[in-house]
Amino acid sequence: MLIERLEEYFQREERVRVRDYFYVSEVAKCPRQIFYSAKGFPRPPLDGQTARKLAVGDAAHQRIVQALYGMGVVVAAEAPIPENPLFHGRADVIVSLEGKNYVVEIKTVHPYNFEQMATAPRRDHYLQLQLYLHYFDIPQGLILAENKANQELREFLVERNEEEIRRVLTTFESLRRLIFVEGKLPPLPDKSDWEFDQCRYCPYVAFCQENLAVPPGEKATSSPSPEEVEQEPLGLFEIWK
Numbered sequence: 001m002l003i004e005r006l007e008e009y010f011q012r013e014e015r016v017r018v019r020d021y022f023y024v025s026e027v028a029k030c031p032r033q034i035f036y037s038a039k040g041f042p043r044p045p046l047d048g049q050t051a052r053k054l055a056v057g058d059a060a061h062q063r064i065v066q067a068l069y070g071m072g073v074v075v076a077a078e079a080p081i082p083e084n085p086l087f088h089g090r091a092d093v094i095v096s097l098e099g100k101n102y103v104v105e106i107k108t109v110h111p112y113n114f115e116q117m118a119t120a121p122r123r124d125h126y127l128q129l130q131l132y133l134h135y136f137d138i139p140q141g142l143i144l145a146e147n148k149a150n151q152e153l154r155e156f157l158v159e160r161n162e163e164e165i166r167r168v169l170t171t172f173e174s175l176r177r178l179i180f181v182e183g184k185l186p187p188l189p190d191k192s193d194w195e196f197d198q199c200r201y202c203p204y205v206a207f208c209q210e211n212l213a214v215p216p217g218e219k220a221t222s223s224p225s226p227e228e229v230e231q232e233p234l235g236l237f238e239i240w241k
Protein backbone atom coordinates (compact mmCIF):
# COMPACT_ATOMS: atom_id res chain seq x y z
CA MET A 1 0.00 0.00 0.00
CA LEU A 2 2.47 2.60 1.17
CA ILE A 3 5.90 1.11 0.64
CA GLU A 4 5.96 1.57 -3.13
CA ARG A 5 4.74 5.14 -2.76
CA LEU A 6 7.34 5.90 -0.11
CA GLU A 7 10.09 4.39 -2.28
CA GLU A 8 9.01 6.65 -5.11
CA TYR A 9 8.79 9.66 -2.80
CA PHE A 10 12.32 9.22 -1.47
CA GLN A 11 14.16 8.21 -4.62
CA ARG A 12 15.74 11.08 -6.49
CA GLU A 13 17.99 11.98 -9.35
CA GLU A 14 21.55 12.66 -8.32
CA ARG A 15 22.65 16.22 -9.03
CA VAL A 16 25.45 16.46 -11.57
CA ARG A 17 27.73 19.47 -11.45
CA VAL A 18 30.80 20.08 -13.60
CA ARG A 19 33.47 21.68 -11.45
CA ASP A 20 37.17 22.46 -11.32
CA TYR A 21 37.86 21.88 -7.65
CA PHE A 22 37.75 19.05 -5.11
CA TYR A 23 35.58 18.51 -2.06
CA VAL A 24 37.27 17.90 1.28
CA SER A 25 35.09 14.79 1.59
CA GLU A 26 36.89 13.35 -1.48
CA VAL A 27 40.27 13.28 0.21
CA ALA A 28 40.50 9.46 0.28
CA LYS A 29 38.29 8.74 -2.72
CA CYS A 30 39.32 6.82 -5.79
CA PRO A 31 40.81 9.46 -8.13
CA ARG A 32 38.83 8.06 -11.05
CA GLN A 33 35.57 8.51 -9.14
CA ILE A 34 36.60 12.10 -8.48
CA PHE A 35 37.28 12.57 -12.21
CA TYR A 36 33.86 11.22 -13.23
CA SER A 37 32.05 13.27 -10.61
CA ALA A 38 33.91 16.51 -11.45
CA LYS A 39 33.39 16.07 -15.18
CA GLY A 40 29.63 15.65 -14.75
CA PHE A 41 29.26 12.01 -15.77
CA PRO A 42 25.70 10.82 -15.07
CA ARG A 43 24.96 8.74 -11.98
CA PRO A 44 22.10 6.32 -11.46
CA PRO A 45 19.22 7.76 -9.42
CA LEU A 46 19.40 7.31 -5.66
CA ASP A 47 17.03 4.54 -4.51
CA GLY A 48 14.59 5.22 -1.69
CA GLN A 49 16.37 3.16 0.96
CA THR A 50 19.75 4.84 0.36
CA ALA A 51 18.09 8.27 0.43
CA ARG A 52 16.48 7.41 3.78
CA LYS A 53 19.83 6.22 5.18
CA LEU A 54 21.40 9.55 4.21
CA ALA A 55 18.48 11.38 5.86
CA VAL A 56 19.14 9.46 9.10
CA GLY A 57 22.78 10.63 9.02
CA ASP A 58 21.71 14.25 8.41
CA ALA A 59 19.22 14.10 11.29
CA ALA A 60 21.93 12.75 13.65
CA HIS A 61 24.23 15.63 12.65
CA GLN A 62 21.51 18.16 13.40
CA ARG A 63 20.69 16.53 16.73
CA ILE A 64 24.34 16.69 17.85
CA VAL A 65 24.92 20.24 16.60
CA GLN A 66 21.75 21.40 18.36
CA ALA A 67 23.02 19.84 21.59
CA LEU A 68 26.37 21.63 21.17
CA TYR A 69 24.49 24.90 20.70
CA GLY A 70 22.52 24.10 23.84
CA MET A 71 25.79 23.59 25.72
CA GLY A 72 26.94 27.04 24.56
CA VAL A 73 30.21 25.81 23.01
CA VAL A 74 29.60 26.44 19.29
CA VAL A 75 31.85 29.00 17.59
CA ALA A 76 30.59 28.23 14.06
CA ALA A 77 28.59 25.53 12.31
CA GLU A 78 28.69 24.46 8.66
CA ALA A 79 31.69 26.75 8.34
CA PRO A 80 33.03 27.06 4.76
CA ILE A 81 36.81 26.84 4.40
CA PRO A 82 38.54 29.96 3.03
CA GLU A 83 38.67 30.22 -0.75
CA ASN A 84 41.58 28.31 -2.26
CA PRO A 85 42.38 26.73 -5.64
CA LEU A 86 42.07 23.09 -4.53
CA PHE A 87 39.28 22.36 -2.09
CA HIS A 88 35.75 23.38 -1.21
CA GLY A 89 34.17 22.14 1.99
CA ARG A 90 32.35 22.99 5.19
CA ALA A 91 33.43 21.93 8.64
CA ASP A 92 30.53 20.45 10.59
CA VAL A 93 31.15 22.58 13.64
CA ILE A 94 33.88 24.49 15.47
CA VAL A 95 33.61 24.49 19.25
CA SER A 96 35.44 26.28 22.03
CA LEU A 97 36.40 24.15 25.06
CA GLU A 98 38.42 25.59 27.94
CA GLY A 99 39.71 28.46 25.84
CA LYS A 100 40.76 26.35 22.82
CA ASN A 101 39.01 26.01 19.48
CA TYR A 102 38.43 22.53 18.01
CA VAL A 103 37.15 21.58 14.57
CA VAL A 104 34.64 18.77 15.09
CA GLU A 105 33.89 16.26 12.35
CA ILE A 106 30.65 14.41 13.11
CA LYS A 107 30.35 10.95 11.59
CA THR A 108 27.47 8.52 11.83
CA VAL A 109 28.86 5.07 11.17
CA HIS A 110 27.63 1.54 10.56
CA PRO A 111 28.02 -0.68 13.68
CA TYR A 112 30.69 -2.76 11.94
CA ASN A 113 32.76 0.35 11.15
CA PHE A 114 32.15 1.63 14.66
CA GLU A 115 33.80 -1.52 16.05
CA GLN A 116 36.70 -1.07 13.62
CA MET A 117 37.15 2.40 15.13
CA ALA A 118 37.75 1.09 18.65
CA THR A 119 41.20 2.63 19.00
CA ALA A 120 41.70 4.92 16.00
CA PRO A 121 39.57 6.94 13.60
CA ARG A 122 39.07 5.94 9.99
CA ARG A 123 41.79 7.26 7.73
CA ASP A 124 39.42 9.19 5.46
CA HIS A 125 37.83 10.94 8.47
CA TYR A 126 41.30 11.71 9.83
CA LEU A 127 42.48 13.24 6.53
CA GLN A 128 39.32 15.33 6.15
CA LEU A 129 39.85 16.73 9.61
CA GLN A 130 43.52 17.45 8.83
CA LEU A 131 42.41 19.58 5.86
CA TYR A 132 39.97 21.54 8.00
CA LEU A 133 42.66 22.12 10.64
CA HIS A 134 44.93 23.39 7.88
CA TYR A 135 42.42 25.72 6.23
CA PHE A 136 41.09 27.14 9.50
CA ASP A 137 44.56 27.27 11.03
CA ILE A 138 43.41 25.49 14.18
CA PRO A 139 45.90 23.14 15.90
CA GLN A 140 43.44 20.50 17.14
CA GLY A 141 40.16 18.84 16.34
CA LEU A 142 37.84 16.03 17.26
CA ILE A 143 36.30 13.20 15.29
CA LEU A 144 32.99 12.44 16.94
CA ALA A 145 31.50 9.14 15.76
CA GLU A 146 28.00 7.92 16.47
CA ASN A 147 27.05 4.26 16.06
CA LYS A 148 24.02 4.19 13.75
CA ALA A 149 22.60 1.15 15.54
CA ASN A 150 22.53 2.36 19.15
CA GLN A 151 23.73 6.00 19.16
CA GLU A 152 26.83 5.14 21.20
CA LEU A 153 29.40 7.92 20.86
CA ARG A 154 33.16 7.72 20.46
CA GLU A 155 35.61 10.61 20.06
CA PHE A 156 39.20 10.99 18.88
CA LEU A 157 41.37 13.96 19.64
CA VAL A 158 43.48 14.81 16.58
CA GLU A 159 46.46 17.16 16.47
CA ARG A 160 47.26 18.95 13.23
CA ASN A 161 49.89 16.98 11.33
CA GLU A 162 51.84 19.20 8.92
CA GLU A 163 53.49 16.24 7.18
CA GLU A 164 50.14 14.59 6.36
CA ILE A 165 48.71 17.91 5.19
CA ARG A 166 51.69 18.52 2.92
CA ARG A 167 51.31 15.06 1.37
CA VAL A 168 47.59 15.55 0.76
CA LEU A 169 48.06 19.00 -0.79
CA THR A 170 50.91 17.78 -3.02
CA THR A 171 48.86 14.79 -4.15
CA PHE A 172 45.81 16.88 -4.95
CA GLU A 173 47.87 19.52 -6.73
CA SER A 174 49.08 16.72 -9.05
CA LEU A 175 45.52 15.47 -9.43
CA ARG A 176 44.27 19.01 -10.17
CA ARG A 177 46.79 19.35 -13.00
CA LEU A 178 45.93 15.92 -14.39
CA ILE A 179 42.13 16.30 -14.28
CA PHE A 180 41.47 20.01 -14.70
CA VAL A 181 44.46 21.25 -16.72
CA GLU A 182 45.33 18.23 -18.89
CA GLY A 183 41.81 16.78 -18.83
CA LYS A 184 43.12 13.23 -18.44
CA LEU A 185 41.49 10.24 -16.82
CA PRO A 186 43.58 9.15 -13.80
CA PRO A 187 45.07 5.66 -14.04
CA LEU A 188 43.48 2.79 -12.17
CA PRO A 189 44.51 3.19 -8.52
CA ASP A 190 46.39 0.69 -6.40
CA LYS A 191 43.49 -0.72 -4.37
CA SER A 192 45.55 -2.90 -2.04
CA ASP A 193 45.40 -0.45 0.86
CA TRP A 194 41.84 0.77 0.51
CA GLU A 195 39.90 0.54 3.77
CA PHE A 196 36.97 -0.88 1.79
CA ASP A 197 36.28 -1.80 -1.80
CA GLN A 198 35.19 1.51 -3.33
CA CYS A 199 34.44 -0.18 -6.66
CA ARG A 200 31.57 -2.05 -5.01
CA TYR A 201 29.66 1.16 -4.35
CA CYS A 202 30.93 3.14 -7.33
CA PRO A 203 28.29 4.68 -9.60
CA TYR A 204 30.78 4.94 -12.47
CA VAL A 205 31.88 1.31 -12.89
CA ALA A 206 30.65 1.07 -16.49
CA PHE A 207 32.58 4.19 -17.54
CA CYS A 208 35.67 3.08 -15.67
CA GLN A 209 35.72 -0.35 -17.29
CA GLU A 210 35.78 1.33 -20.71
CA ASN A 211 38.32 3.99 -19.66
CA LEU A 212 35.79 6.58 -20.80
CA ALA A 213 37.18 10.09 -20.48
CA VAL A 214 34.26 12.17 -21.80
CA PRO A 215 30.60 11.87 -20.79
CA PRO A 216 28.48 9.72 -23.13
CA GLY A 217 27.05 11.82 -25.95
CA GLU A 218 29.87 14.36 -25.83
CA LYS A 219 32.69 14.34 -28.33
CA ALA A 220 36.26 13.89 -27.18
CA THR A 221 38.57 16.56 -28.57
CA SER A 222 41.15 13.80 -28.76
CA SER A 223 40.66 10.34 -27.32
CA PRO A 224 43.24 9.18 -24.80
CA SER A 225 45.50 6.32 -25.80
CA PRO A 226 45.73 3.30 -23.46
CA GLU A 227 49.27 4.47 -22.64
CA GLU A 228 47.92 7.84 -21.55
CA VAL A 229 45.33 6.42 -19.18
CA GLU A 230 47.68 3.85 -17.74
CA GLN A 231 50.52 6.27 -17.13
CA GLU A 232 50.96 6.89 -13.41
CA PRO A 233 51.92 10.47 -12.56
CA LEU A 234 54.74 10.79 -10.07
CA GLY A 235 53.62 10.60 -6.44
CA LEU A 236 49.93 10.85 -7.31
CA PHE A 237 48.63 8.06 -5.16
CA GLU A 238 50.71 8.51 -2.06
CA ILE A 239 47.80 9.17 0.27
CA TRP A 240 45.87 6.13 -0.87
CA LYS A 241 48.75 3.95 0.27
Ligand code: SF4
Pocket: 030, 031, 032, 033, 188, 189, 198, 199, 200, 202, 203, 204, 205, 208, 209
Ligand atom coordinates in the same frame (compact mmCIF):
# COMPACT_ATOMS: atom_id res chain seq x y z
S1 SF4 B 1 35.10 1.34 -10.53
FE1 SF4 B 1 36.62 1.41 -8.91
S2 SF4 B 1 38.52 2.13 -9.90
FE2 SF4 B 1 36.80 2.61 -11.26
S3 SF4 B 1 36.18 4.70 -10.74
FE3 SF4 B 1 34.92 3.32 -9.53
S4 SF4 B 1 36.00 3.09 -7.60
FE4 SF4 B 1 37.46 3.92 -9.05
